[in-house]
Amino acid sequence: MKAVIEESILRIYALIVKEFLTILKDKSSRVILFAPIIVQCFIFGYGASYHLEHVPYALYCQDNSKEAFSLLMKIKHTPKFEQIAVCDDMHCLTDKIDSQEALLGIYIPENFSKTKNIDILTDARNTASANTAASYVTQIIDENNSKNSILNFRYLFNPNNYTRYTILIGMCLGLSVIQVLLLSALSVCREKEDGTYDMMLMTPSKTYELLLGKAIAPVAIATVQSIILILICNFYFAIEIKGDVFSLLCLIVLFDLAIVGLGLAISTLCKTTMQALISGFSCCLVLILTSGLLTSIDGMPDWFRIIAKMNPVHYGIYAIWNIYLEGKSIFDILDLLIPLAVLGVITFSIAAYLFRHRIDN
């Protein structure tokens, strides 16, 4: 019995060493594994934000009251707002928005002081910026209207309400999804094309040994990548890690294991590396888009939300937010981790099934 287990471990070890060597031996492939991830992290850090630092607006004001004047001054002195035109008619206002010179058009009708009526036009060709810009104005107007009861917003877990925080932290897992999925999707296909697949099957390795041997290298590489990304978030972008490091590490490994099963399943189904690459990539896109990282799950139709709930990336990303930003430990978020583990078991079983039954083709 002992000898059987020893041999089995030796075989898995052989596979793992071989996988690491094939992935990491070339200097160029080492660069490809780590350089783009870091570059992407900075791109997301600076580029992926729904915040507006600069809101150009046009103004058409028909009211000369004191109230109107004070509101206008408030808007004008808000640092994000820049008045680019003062119009004399509606036509001019819409024109400025059509030509994309202004993101907002503010129209104050004649009897504003009495009716408190105000019209805001926004350029909804880009919904996200339109909403944000509109909400800025609303906030100013609200403050202006309710002199006695001022609404004070406090953004918990993200004091300055930086969208960058949530996206970046989510991306610590999101970017590694791409890596794990592609590495594992290519690993079997490459062997099929090189003819080494047969050689691997000819060794006395059992299916689960092959799967484990194939899974560990991509998981380890993706874990290292996630750690690098977290370090950048923590030290460079100064986003404080609220939770404990152990929980974070557990989550990352569990998450990567859940994804790698999917990659291996894709790899056994595809015949060429080209197919695997394209399938892997499309899969990544779907996984990330339905995860709730970039868009809110709450905004999706009910039936679609069920699909999103079957997405391991969804649980992973919510879990990392919980740990990183809220400081929860793994035991607090079992409601996210258990489905993640279940999904991992499912993808692995599919991969194992395909591995065993796809040999004939």
Place this chain on the structure above:
Amino acid sequence: MLIDIKDLEFSYKTKDRGNICVFKNFSFCLENSYKKICLTGPDGAGKSTLLKLLTGVLKPAKGSIKLRGLTPNTNDRHFIESISYMSQTLGLYKELSVIDNLKIFAALKGLDIKDSTEYLYSLLKKVDLLQFKDRQFDDLSGGMKQKIALLCAIASKPEILILDEPTVGVDPLSRKEIFSLIDEYIGTNEKSCCIFSSAYLDEAATSDFALILEDGQVILKGETTDLCSKVVNQTYTLEFSKNEKPDIRDIFSLTSRYIKNSPIIDLNPRLGQINLTVKENTHKEDLIDFLHENIKKDFILKKRECSLEDVYICYGMKNHVFVEPDFIKNMNFQKSDDIVVQVKDIKKKFGNFVAVEKSSFNVKKGEIFGLLGPNGAGKTTTFRMICGLLTQTEGEILVNGFDLSKAKNDARKTIGYVSQKFSLYQNLSTKENLVYFARSYGLKRDVQKKRIEKIVKDFSLEKFLNTKSGELPFGVQRQLSMACALLHHPKILFLDEATSGADPLARRKFFDKVLELSSYGTSVIVTTHFMEEAEYCDNFLIQDRGKILILGTPDETCTKNGKRISVKQAFVELIEHNRDKEDENEQA
């Protein structure tokens, strides 16, 4: 002048091993009168490189090349239209149909497609492939692909045909057809000629000028008929009476590859007898004395007409460095009756297509068993089923007593497998590959170290331990594949066209190893397109269209009217006869 090469210099850049010089101060001239020129030599001799230099695909670093007075230049329309090149990888479009491929290559060479459809059809008809004209190129069998690639080269009616191993991996039947196509082309077009490379010496023998290269040097050149006279008086046949015939495993180690002062350079079974090639100036009496001393059986030594292959072996062995072998002569090989592979009524269907029809055979311990058949006959399918890489639709396979459908992993521990294509991890070094396979077969550290040391020595891989296996010369890759398959001391070794593309000398050394293994009790199952290799087999079968046509020892299967014929002849006649019969039945 047909070819005029002066002071050619050329080297390849590689990552691991730096610049590899292929040619240095290489000069060679050839008269215009030759029609069929053959290039041969071991792997890495520079055959393909030379052909590529002649077509202008590669540019020389120094020196000049002239082909019928023109400098090879792929931008020179006049030059391009006068030659056609068929590369080893064929270079056709896999996704396109046969006829589209033909049209593209004809059009690229300036043929008017509208007027030439009929002509292209007639070409296809000539090789009997007209019914496949709309088939996707990738779906054709190996032999058909090779024929289509040749047609693409011929279609534009070039003056010079340059063919790089046009028959590698092709069965004897298709080889015959390919060469009759070439002969017909150069026979009917007066100005045309063909320059080709080949590892088959029987093909080289049909050329009128042969050039043997080694390490970028011409080691022998001349008119083919003259070349044979170089080793006259060095070739013999050793004949035994039927009951006295020694086992090849008892005598193969009498050559100078095993015994330093042996007069015998080469010894191999042919036509039921043993062919000998001996050192220059060996007296017949000395030879007889040597043979009497080592073979305790009665024999008759006869002179034999020499072939190009003998010339090749003699010249190739000149630079052979003798290494003391650790193989100890085993002079009384005992055949065993233990059955190690038992195949019972297996059948394999892919959809509606029956790839293998009810087949049964047994392989005994220490036996060398051959699977022969034309491309697409079902050999590889049968082979893969016995290895457990495919599951049979019906029937039963027992490997070393293990039922393959139940105990695949136990069976696999006792199998070694060398595939047709080089299938090791190209990114990994020689040593890393060896270690990977050793571990995969569960060899513990101390055993692993010993085995690897031994096998590295056996296959002389010392120089290449840290080279990426993908950058090794082909010959070394072949050695390494075999080494990896033998690390765990398998009881059965599977060789799937393992000698494809190898030169005769490399094949001899390969079979020395096979015979060694076999005499220690390892069963070896081989598929091959070199029919003379089947002479080494204890038993072989010939398969076509999924059916076993014949099964038996070489002497049983290759006899016609009481006379022993070559395996190649028996093979070709059997397949042709069977196909005619089947086609008749179909029509009826």
